[in-house]
Amino acid sequence: MQLRCALSVCHVLMLVLCLSTAEDFDWTKNNYGSFYYGTFPTGFSWGAGGSAYQTEGAWDKDGKGLSIWDVFSHKKGKIQLNDTGDSSCESYYKIKDDVSLMKELRLNHYRFSISWPRIIPTGIKSDHVNEKGIQYYDELIDHLLENNITPIVTLYHWDLPQVLQEKYSGWQNISMINHFNDYANLCFEKFGDRVKHWITFNNPWSVAVEGYETGEHAPGLKLRGTGAYRAAHHIIKAHAKVWHTYDTQWRAKQKGLVGVSLAGDWGEPVDISNQKDIEAAERYVQFYLGWFATPMFHGDYPQVMKDFVGRKSAQQGLGTSRLPSFSPQEKSYIKGTCDFLGIGHFTTRYITNRNDPPGRSSSSYFTDRDLAELVDPRWPDPGSEWLYSVPWGFRRLLNFVKTQYGNPMIYVTENGVSEKMMCTELCDEWRIQYYKEYINEMLKAIRDGVNVKGYTAWSLLDKFEWDEGFSERFGLYYVDFRNKNKPRYPKASVQFYKRIISSNGFPNQREVENWRRKAVEMCSSSNQLLAADPLTSHMEMVTEIVVPTVCTLSILISAVLLMFLLRRRN
Ligand code: NOJ
Numbered sequence: 001m002q003l004r005c006a007l008s009v010c011h012v013l014m015l016v017l018c019l020s021t022a023e024d025f026d027w028t029k030n031n032y033g034s035f036y037y038g039t040f041p042t043g044f045s046w047g048a049g050g051s052a053y054q055t056e057g058a059w060d061k062d063g064k065g066l067s068i069w070d071v072f073s074h075k076k077g078k079i080q081l082n083d084t085g086d087s088s089c090e091s092y093y094k095i096k097d098d099v100s101l102m103k104e105l106r107l108n109h110y111r112f113s114i115s116w117p118r119i120i121p122t123g124i125k126s127d128h129v130n131e132k133g134i135q136y137y138d139e140l141i142d143h144l145l146e147n148n149i150t151p152i153v154t155l156y157h158w159d160l161p162q163v164l165q166e167k168y169s170g171w172q173n174i175s176m177i178n179h180f181n182d183y184a185n186l187c188f189e190k191f192g193d194r195v196k197h198w199i200t201f202n203n204p205w206s207v208a209v210e211g212y213e214t215g216e217h218a219p220g221l222k223l224r225g226t227g228a229y230r231a232a233h234h235i236i237k238a239h240a241k242v243w244h245t246y247d248t249q250w251r252a253k254q255k256g257l258v259g260v261s262l263a264g265d266w267g268e269p270v271d272i273s274n275q276k277d278i279e280a281a282e283r284y285v286q287f288y289l290g291w292f293a294t295p296m297f298h299g300d301y302p303q304v305m306k307d308f309v310g311r312k313s314a315q316q317g318l319g320t321s322r323l324p325s326f327s328p329q330e331k332s333y334i335k336g337t338c339d340f341l342g343i344g345h346f347t348t349r350y351i352t353n354r355n356d357p358p359g360r361s362s363s364s365y366f367t368d369r370d371l372a373e374l375v376d377p378r379w380p381d382p383g384s385e386w387l388y389s390v391p392w393g394f395r396r397l398l399n400f401v402k403t404q405y406g407n408p409m410i411y412v413t414e415n416g417v418s419e420k421m422m423c424t425e426l427c428d429e430w431r432i433q434y435y436k437e438y439i440n441e442m443l444k445a446i447r448d449g450v451n452v453k454g455y456t457a458w459s460l461l462d463k464f465e466w467d468e469g470f471s472e473r474f475g476l477y478y479v480d481f482r483n484k485n486k487p488r489y490p491k492a493s494v495q496f497y498k499r500i501i502s503s504n505g506f507p508n509q510r511e512v513e514n515w516r517r518k519a520v521e522m523c524s525s526s527n528q529l530l531a532a533d534p535l536t537s538h539m540e541m542v543t544e545i546v547v548p549t550v551c552t553l554s555i556l557i558s559a560v561l562l563m564f565l566l567r568r569r570n
Contacts, residue, residue, distance in 0.1 A: 416459060439455065
């Protein structure tokens with residue numbers, strides 16, 4: 001997190017520097033373009049999402065095993081304000097409440113993840129399967145389907161069973177592939193009759209880089225220059241194995257789809273007339289999205305990654321590249337293992353070429369890329385330090401996916417914006433603006449011919465935001481974490497997103513403007529409810545703790561008094 005903050009400050013400073021020195025740099029080449037009024041293809045799927053560790057709570061209930069995030073978040077100093085996901089949104093106990101929020105939004109799908117240690121406490125299937133965990137997901141899936149909401153289910157949203165980390169070093173170890181495959185197979189067996197959209201991994205970039213390279217995320221390892229590449233290598237193979245398992249054992253009967261959800265920020269050249277910047281920007285995207293997508297669609301890592309990491313490794317005196325390689329058999333086994341591609345997209349960077357000298361001690365995924373990231377100080381950034389609103393980058397990324405990977409079926413699995421913790425503001429006009437513009441750029445991309453089948457707003461609820469704890473709120477619904485019942489309140493963006501869904505797009509300027517106005521009008525009454533909440537929590541405390549304690553004490557005192565009086569009479 002600190003690293004991210006420092007980077008952001010650098011970005012802004014560098015860009016200001018660039019602006020003052022580079023006369024020929026033309027911002028107007030990247031103007032926002034006009035708004036496009038129109039509708040999405042019939043059957044387009046609208047959704048919202050969340051993930052197990054971020055929302056469920058019940059971290060040690062009903063036989064669940066520990067995950068690396070349970071352990072990591074309990075260590076002091078790892079998470080903002082030492083928050084943990086122990087109770088989070090308590091979604092484990094709120095299936096019905098949450099599904100009614102989804103109904104209110106008129107969602108077509110809901111994206112959630114299964115907690116591996118909730119259903120296999122040690123991560124090793126032959127050890128023990130936890131029936132209570134299975135029951136929970138059964139209920140969630142059934143309840144979604146009863147309400148005509150399609151479940152899109154992620155198998156791995158970062159919460160690796162702790163036992164696997166301790167025994168094998170987690171994704172550093174090749175044995176994860178078989179354990180993950182056993183777990184996935186169990187999910188297909190138990191839930192595959194009803195779940196038709198499976199995502200193997202969510203954002204493996206983050207797992208690899210933040211989990212094993214910078215250590216900002218669980219398991220917190222800092223294996224610079226090698227850890228991320230090794231973790232990614234095993235994840236890609238595990239993904240392929242699970243796809244083949246589904247393909248050979250379940251597809252004919254269950255007729256579902258298996259994909260992956262990859263994160264991808266867009267990288268735009270700082271100077272579009274400079275070939276070095278153009279190549280650096282392409283490299284940025286290849287080291288991000290391409291690292292995982294290229295093997296899955298074409299069978300091997302992007303050539304540019306092989307060249308850059310290979311060259312730097314040689315200059316560092318290493319006999320082989322720090323980027324592992326696939327055998328010819330592995331390449332053909334991995335190629336073509338995405339029935340659809342999930343895209344999690346939030347933001348964009350300007351990229352310029354920069355030569356990072358290959359010092360052995362400073363070797364890292366970041367310096368391997370030979371580039372610098374910059375941001376435009378004028379881009380809005382309402383919440384997370386790293387999240388600038390740059391809608392046009394979304395359309396470019398979607399078109400990049402279309403041309404690079406043969407126009408695959410795409411589900412946007414994450415897109416949204418956050419605000420900072422202290423803000424109990426439900427009138428989130430900036431989020432309305434973000435969704436309006438990003439969804440519009442997606443519509444333009446569909447008009448360009450990109451095959452986008454669905455969109456998932458991130459996220460349904462405010463929730464545990466990894467190393468940022470509860471300090472960043474991505475939800476359409478506000479969650480009052482101060483109250484142990486974790487009540488949910490609709491933000492204005494709920495009203496706005498709901499209109500986009502029921503119109504399947506943007507009918508005309510007047511109507512869309514009306515939606516915005518009405519949404520903002522409505523949120524002030526929800527704001528009042530929320531403002532009254534501390535009072536309600538206080539009243540609850542009075543009835544649940546103070547009243548029983550006073551009663552018990554009164555009874556005890558009366559009894560003592562009575563005994564005292566009786567004794568005196570005798
Ligand atoms: C991507 C992660 O998959 C998700 O869990 C997180 O909430 C968002 N990024 C926002 O940081």
